[in-house]
Amino acid sequence: MGCDNCSGTGKLLIAAPLTSDLEAMANWLVKLGITTVVMESTGVYWIPAFEILESHGLDVKLVNARHVKNVSGRKSDVLDCQWLLQLHTYGLLEGAFRPDEQVCSLRAYMRQRENLVRCRASHIQHMQKALRQMNLLLDNVVTDITGKTGMTIIRSILTGQRDPKELARHRDKRCQKSEEEIAKSLKGHYRAEHLFALQQAAELYDTYGEKILACDAALEKQLEKFDSKVEPASSDDPGPDQPAKKRKSRSAPSFDVRSQLNRVSGVDLTKIDGIDENTALKILSEIGLDMCRWPSAKHFASWLGLCPGTNISGGKVLNRKTKRIPNAAATAFRMAAFTLMNSKSALGAYCRRMRSKMGSPKAITATAHKLARLVYSMLKHGSAYVDKGQDYYEREHKDRVMKNLKKKAEDMGFMLVPAESVANS
Template sequence: MKKIRKQSAGIDIGAKKLFVSIEGEPVKTFGTFTEDLESLGNYLLQHKIKTVAMEATGVYWVILYDILISHNLDVWLVDGRNTKQVPGRKTDVKDCQWIQQLHSYGLLNRCFIPDNLVQELRTYQRLREDHIRSSSMHINHMQKALILMNLRLKEVISQIHGASGMRVIRAILSGERDAEKLASLCDSRILNTKKELVIKSLKGHYIEAALFSLEQAVKGYDFYREQLLQCDIKLEEVLKKMHPQKPIKNTSKKRKVIRHHKPNVDRMDQYLLNIFQGRDATVLPGITDYSWMQLLSETGTDLKKWKTEKHFTSWLGLAPKQHNSGKRNRNYKVKGTPKAGLIFKQAAVSILNSKRIALGAFGRKIRAKKGGLVAIKAIARKLAELYWKLFVNGLEYVEKGIKKYEEIMLVNKQRSVTRMAKELGLKVVQV
């Protein structure tokens, strides 16, 4: 093979040491303090290095990447799965030499690194998701404490962490034990339909330990709800920085309802429309303003970094990988799925259950043959292709519904039958 990058280096990143390999030079070790990283950048410039490759190891690469970029070096962040060493010969010194060798021959693929504002948005959004998961843990603790006291409120109302449920729980913690008074704190819509059930569910057997557990769970839940509000403030600040310096467009179109974990961000839809120059991702099925903002934090604004929609779906982990050997053709299952791919899968779940969307009919057809997981992935892949085409090719998506999809499928079946009849020397007669 021919070397295409002669002035290249490879770096193996660790928690305490960095190993740097330059062709023709012995491997040099650096510490991980800031002054050590600056010395590493100067060392590369002294040897006239122009391009550097390093593995994406945890979060250790982030500050090193920024420092090397500030030294005007072409930095390649690569997936560690693409730089596997020969088994039994792995050391930190050999790793950095192997990375340098692969990079010099052009055998490595660069990871996607968004710009600074998108990275900041991603940090706040991922932190927000962590807080949502932590708050859900405390909701489970609240449910467990109520069950220990045989307060069956969660069997009567849909969410104990809703407005009615939390009013009842806070009243219990304040010392109220009368079931009718507790039930009166619920919303009128609940009382109009199942008041007696609510009263029965609130007649329990109070235990001191369970009350203490309930109080702790409520405090933990309130803490994470406050953290969510702080993240929402930061998200709004970043969105303000990202949208162009021009008047925000007024959108008369009714937006899709965000049913769960809606961010407290004023005019979020208008910020997103300005960032994407008027193109609206919510015209696609299953995509709301919140999931659109999540995709923005993971994929950025410039989808042209992926050459085609196939490159995009492959990066998302939604495309099958080839793993053929002899007569066996198998799909290679990659471990893990990028967060952006999971967002498309979450949207696909709602589409699969829809009764009016063509993609839902497409997914149910696959589910009948290969199961739900394959169907969700197939829908997510179709949705990701539409998302890429919308922002790269200017696709104007119009939902034509299940009826139109069924008509197309009927035409395809007729063509298939006609072709088979022709091959068998038969004639198709329409009844």
């Protein structure tokens, strides 16, 4: 990094190094016989340096700045580079997780797609605002204004149609509201400036939709580069031993994600309740396919930040809060756990029991922790997930509670007898 003083103004300009400078630095390090390089994560500036150094055969470790600062013994007059050198010499630094090149590319495409979906969502809000300003209460009669009925009506308005009855005729047969109800909500006060805002929002919505489709094509092409672990199978035919096909999310990619993920991972993560195609793709793009990076499922859950805290002093638990880690995979697990609140599966029953004990936020984290362990086991051992149902989980929970109660009663000199046996005697 270079810095220049701006002609006495007191401002400091930070200039990123040129690619030629990074190439020269990498060649110089190789010439000196350097084999390992340690660097801190600084925004996105570390990425080109990391990639260029790695391409020259160097073992590059990206370390967490918080971990480096928490090591005792550092003086205030020591430069960061000297402190990193000292810690690395003693073997006290551990590189951050970074998947292989194929997964990194997949992750970049996936994150770009999420940015596009987020930007498109903002233009849905702009369309909603323009409709409200004209008192066109389209959201009162359709669940989603970007659905088939909603977008057909909006495009008809933009072409010049103003008659509510004519607009209501675009109602899809699956819409719950009648044409009369829709027509009443589409009688509005049309103004040129609001129509202009609606037109621009709709055009931007369509533009981002096209970009998302292009991103989906790039995602599919990248997935095809992965080696196959099993023969690809169509998700349209789940088979006799497979569960029914889950409803595909509207935000999911346009191609057959399930069959591609089954081919590259060897397991079907969508069998797990709460994890759909989009969530499974998001998780795999963040953690990769090699679970050997984590020795056990506990290490994996700890890396995700889904484990309880270990703030214990003198045998007394002071705090059990989970670590605040900005992990995209952990966010995906939490979103999957949130969808299990009303599920009739064993995971849904577990989530509701945790909610009754600890509240919704902690219950979501606990369920996300269980989902993470299931995904780890499936990817590492190639095992399949079978949901035994809500009733099975409730019976197992009841048996555990009864066993503990009987043990406590025996310790206190009592015997636990079912009420039915006492009534019959």
